[in-house]
Amino acid sequence: MIPVIDFSSYRLSDVSSPPSDEDLAPLADEVYKSFSEVGAIYLKNHGFDLSLVDEYMKISKKFFNLPQDVKEKFSYDKEAGFMYHGYHLQEHTSRDATAADLKEAYHTYPLWKGEWPDQYVPGFKDQSLNIIKPCLELNNRILQTVALGLKWPRDTLTKLHSTVRPSHNSMRTLYYYPVPEGYKPKPGQSRCGQHTDVGSFTFIFQDNVGGLEIQNVSGEWIPATPLPGAILVIIGHATQVWTDDKLKATEHRVGVPDGDVNIAKGRQSVIFFGNPDNDAMLGSIEGTKYPASKHDEFTADYIYGIQK
Ligand SMILES: O=C(O)CCC(=O)C(=O)O
Numbered sequence: 001m002i003p004v005i006d007f008s009s010y011r012l013s014d015v016s017s018p019p020s021d022e023d024l025a026p027l028a029d030e031v032y033k034s035f036s037e038v039g040a041i042y043l044k045n046h047g048f049d050l051s052l053v054d055e056y057m058k059i060s061k062k063f064f065n066l067p068q069d070v071k072e073k074f075s076y077d078k079e080a081g082f083m084y085h086g087y088h089l090q091e092h093t094s095r096d097a098t099a100a101d102l103k104e105a106y107h108t109y110p111l112w113k114g115e116w117p118d119q120y121v122p123g124f125k126d127q128s129l130n131i132i133k134p135c136l137e138l139n140n141r142i143l144q145t146v147a148l149g150l151k152w153p154r155d156t157l158t159k160l161h162s163t164v165r166p167s168h169n170s171m172r173t174l175y176y177y178p179v180p181e182g183y184k185p186k187p188g189q190s191r192c193g194q195h196t197d198v199g200s201f202t203f204i205f206q207d208n209v210g211g212l213e214i215q216n217v218s219g220e221w222i223p224a225t226p227l228p229g230a231i232l233v234i235i236g237h238a239t240q241v242w243t244d245d246k247l248k249a250t251e252h253r254v255g256v257p258d259g260d261v262n263i264a265k266g267r268q269s270v271i272f273f274g275n276p277d278n279d280a281m282l283g284s285i286e287g288t289k290y291p292a293s294k295h296d297e298f299t300a301d302y303i304y305g306i307q308k
Pocket residue numbers: 172174192197204206212252254269271
């Protein structure tokens with residue numbers, strides 16, 4: 001079971017006086033314990049306006065319903081300096097996959113200076129930016145609670161996330177198109193292959209179709225069933241490195257629905273990838289397991305690995 005954590009003591013709101021380290025200690029201990037014992041958490045009472053996500057899913061669907069040649073006008077540009085803003089089809093999210101995932105996606109970077117598809121889908125850019133803002137703030141709060149849970153100074157991780165310097169802070173809207181009944185997936189093919197994410201924490205917002213699974217700390221695959229009103233938070237590679245494996249990057253995947261009522265249904269999800277600055281130190285913070293490098297060196301290699 002993925003623990004459900006009541007985040008009200010650090011919920012998003014315009015509180016004029018932020019809670020002290022002591023105020024946050026119970027929440028910090030619970031967040032850290034749940035991440036270390038299970039590998040993922042659901043946050044409730046987070047203060048995040050989820051209607052923004054519903055709206056973005058609607059806008060995204062308009063994009064995914066466009067003719068293929070129009071969508072491909074916005075295909076991501078491999079030369080764009082490691083940013084992979086744009087439309088993605090034919091991804092191999094699992095490094096070992098021999099067949100492309102059954103999905104399409106639009107990845108967005110708030111610092112992107114190029115095109116957005118607003119001429120076809122009005123509001124796409126603003127809605128994407130509207131969501132990423134509170135996501136960045138929520139990631140900030142999670143980073144603080146995790147640092148406190150580790151008995152580190154509260155800003156240990158947030159100071160690696162300026163959010164204004166170049167980074168892979170980004171969002172992705174995904175459409176898992178309906179799998180035709182009777183479709184025989186190619187060997188190893190899925191909606192989204194098994195992988196871990198590269199950054200600090202990932203937030204997963206999903207519709208009610210389901211299919212996402214995470215591997216818990218004991219190595220069992222468990223369903224990450226959509227929980228209305230809650231945000232699923234999983235751990236990224238950078239956090240694993242900083243914490244010397246005390247928190248492990250969460251393996252996750254979305255299988256092909258099989259013989260299920262949802263087989264003919266499309267699935268939508270919106271994902272926020274919280275990331276440190278590209279030039280932030282990626283290495284053990286306390287221990288010695290991971291020598292210091294720069295976050296972007298790892299990310300660049302990883303991204304090119306899955307865009308075969
Ligand atoms: O669609 C999902 O629920 C997961 C997608 C995912 O893991 C990713 O885009 O990195």
